Amino acid sequence: MKKIIAALACALLAPLAFAQTQSTSVTTTTTTERVTVTGTVVNVTAEGGTATAYQPSNTLVIRVAGSQNMGRYVMNGLGNVVDKAGRIVDTPVKPGTHVQVFYVDNGETRIIDHIVVDQ
Numbered sequence: 001m002k003k004i005i006a007a008l009a010c011a012l013l014a015p016l017a018f019a020q021t022q023s024t025s026v027t028t029t030t031t032t033e034r035v036t037v038t039g040t041v042v043n044v045t046a047e048g049g050t051a052t053a054y055q056p057s058n059t060l061v062i063r064v065a066g067s068q069n070m071g072r073y074v075m076n077g078l079g080n081v082v083d084k085a086g087r088i089v090d091t092p093v094k095p096g097t098h099v100q101v102f103y104v105d106n107g108e109t110r111i112i113d114h115i116v117v118d119q
Helices: 002-017
Strands: 044-053 059-064 070-074 080-083 098-106 109-117
Touching: 044 070, 059 098, 070 098
Parallel strands: 070 109, 080 109
Antiparallel strands: 044 059, 044 098, 059 070, 098 109
């Protein structure tokens, strides 16, 4: 009888001894989409000279360095006047001040990006 009970116990325990653990499989899918960016290329140009007038308001006239030509530039918006170190200059640009104007050509108007005052 002991042999029969031992055999039944072994028969019942054998599947548990050889059982496999479950594993889960995770599949990750990556998709790539193309993005198209459209816009306008803005070319900022620099020109140096001496300020001759700052009028009417927001318009700077300079005598271009090395010539008798005058350049007229419009400050339209957030254009900054800075010194060589990049600090903002709060005083108006006075005639005779040597400046370098960084501007964007917009057809007939040259719109100032920023002005560097050589002090």
